[in-house]
Amino acid sequence: VNGHTVTFANGDAPAATTLPAGSGVNNQLVTDGKGNSTVYLNSGTVQDVMNAIDLASGVQNATITGGGATLANSSGANASIATNALVLSTSTGSDLKISGNNTLLSAFGLNSGATGVGSFSADRTASTTAGATVSRSGMVQAGSTLSVNGKTITFADAKLPAAADYGSGKVTGKNVITDGSGNSTVYLQGGTMDDVLTAIDIASGAQVAPVSNGAATLAVASGSEASKVLSGGQLQISSGMAGDLKISGTGNALSALGLAGAQGTGTSFNVARTATAGGISGKTLTFDSFNGGTAVNITIGDGTNGTVKSLSDLNTALKANNLQASIDTTGKLTISAANDYASSTLGSTLSGGKIGGTAASFFSAPTDPVADPVAQSTRANLVKQYNDVMDQIKTTAQDASFNGVNLLNGDQLKLVFNETGKSTLNIEGVTFDPNGLGLSKLTAGTDFIDNAATNKTLATLTTASTTLRSQASALGSNLSVVQARQSFSKDLINVLQTGSSNLTLA
Structure with missing residues (x-):
């Protein structure tokens, strides 16, 4: 089943204490925790067989403790029996492919009853809920990859591995493991679109996830914004501050994420950070001396010839005039008094700091501070x-x-x-x-x-x-x-x- 083996054996399942390390027993099923299972026929049931198929396909996963195996759903729907029919489900990331002795397949109604070796397969769109419009190309296939600004994101049709097998760092609260250098693996069993966007942000630098002791703590990079899914279902992907957004991929990852449209091809997607019409590139921003600071004259640009490119550059220029800048989660830029002068009103007669320049019209009128x-x-x-x-x-x-x-x-x-x-x-x-x-x-x-x-x-x-x-x-x-x-x-x-x-x- 999807490259994993289900073996049928005589007798009853062995006791948990006799199993090798890493294996676990659940009723009359013994699994190695990696998708391979043995079903013992003496007291085994069809449910044991369905569980074995689910473990192999990735629909279920097994947690092994002390020789016992606890099963839980990872993705899709667990196999079931409905009116003399066996109902199987694919996982999120892969089609269902079963091969084996045709007599055995026939016993489960999975082929026509021919002898010899046969196979059964069903893709992930073979059956959908009533009214659903699921497109096979709309789901990321296991083995697909994305390359984001030179960093690699791999999609695996598996559950998140145990902590001892992370190798790098698990991003807290996500189905993502990253190496701390921008490369990540997204585990499709139990994964969500938010996990995919998290991996893209880590690769682009929009979010950082330093690794320590097998864990990666996620944080939005200064001046950036996390990617998200908008209310209409569109993806809003942040380029980060380090460079333009350049994404290429293998498999169906780009098309599944809607990145093979007008701005890209089937294998690449590029968006530059250049200013659009009505943007502020090339515009100036001035501030008179504020509370005895040094007056500021800023030109917004690409960082060359003294122009200001990033939030960090802007704060460096404003610091000498007792001012500071910040960007909130909606992307709004706010310029305010530095903490030492928190009671001062920007542009007031008493404190100074009147705003000017060709970019001044983009800002609202200064407001009086509100005391805590x-x-x-x-x-x-x-x-x-x-x-x-x-x-x-x-x-x-x-x-x-x-x-x-x-x-x-x-x-x-x-x-x-x-x-x-x-x-x-x-x-x-x-x-x-x-x-x-x-x-x-x-x-x-x-x-x-x-x-x-x-x-x-x-x-x-x-x-x-x-x-x-x-x-x-x-x-x-x-x-x-x-x-x-x-x-x-x-x-x-x-x-x-x-x-x-x-x-x-x-």
Whole structure:
């Protein structure tokens, strides 16, 4: 059956524990898990035979655990009996071809009863549901291939192999195995059109699927869009960003996917990414300085002579002007303020960034940013904490008084070192309340509203910190002078006291 063997044997099926590794028993059927089976006739039934045919044709698959085989449908309909007739089904990817002893075939009504070796075949369109219009050419045949931008996609009429047999990486949630370099195999038993499009996207670079430990994680490449089936049944295939789309194939893959029409032949399909009428190739886009950034003048083109070709190129040009670009799943290009200036309106009088150029008409009018209430609540709480610290700085400076002198509130301290008052040290005080340090209270909803506003406050704090360190150094120097004079005075007093004591003794 389709290149696999179904053998009939006397006796009963052996126990699961006696089977070789990789084989499994299901009722009176033993399968090797690869489509070949043995049916034991002593207690076997027609159902066992139908299951064996389904395993060979790919309609069913077997999962083998501990010598037992669990059968499950892969594609098509399981073989059945209807009013004294045997109903067989092909798999998704292959016609049904059965050869064997004619007497045996006749027992199942699959030939005229002649002796010798005979055969039976049925293609995948021999029977359809009522009202269905199935075209054989509309289904990809096993063994067909697609070459997409030099990468190969192979179609196999089999179920997805076990994890140990992947060899490369199974794309998560898909009936596709890829080698991580763009080449893939689509398994038709249980496969869908989405699996085919996934393999095409991996080959074109529209999606990436890096392989790790036998698994491939699928993600849409930056600036690209995943291919999809439109509501009318048409395929929308993305070229990706790396190059034009060039597809060739063997078997019926191109015609089955509708790629052998006006834009291609039976063996190739090519679509260039050149701009269509009304496109933006050759048009310019300008932005005035936005929040102090560098004004931008962009020409959209093929990437040569300084023109912008990709989303990455566009973002590189916009970055110096505090702007960024993104493309959503519908292909819409959006240019917005960089995260640091998230509260700014593009093109406003306050922030700048007015748009111009011949491509400006393609864009809608800039809209005001919409604040995230949760984030702004957190920032408002930070503003309150900051203002509380400002109050503490003010009261601490006011309380830094000793003997009526407060060097942090603008007072001056004069130290006299001798009895004539000619040796003195004047220490100039400073006003180091928040205002004196260049700090002021913040307003919720205005300050800390985005990263740029926060960075302004950080800059004033850095300046205040530098001022404090400088003044601390100056006060430290004065303290050293006072301590030196104090030490000198103590030593002099000790000398005088010693001399006085000696004179008294004398």
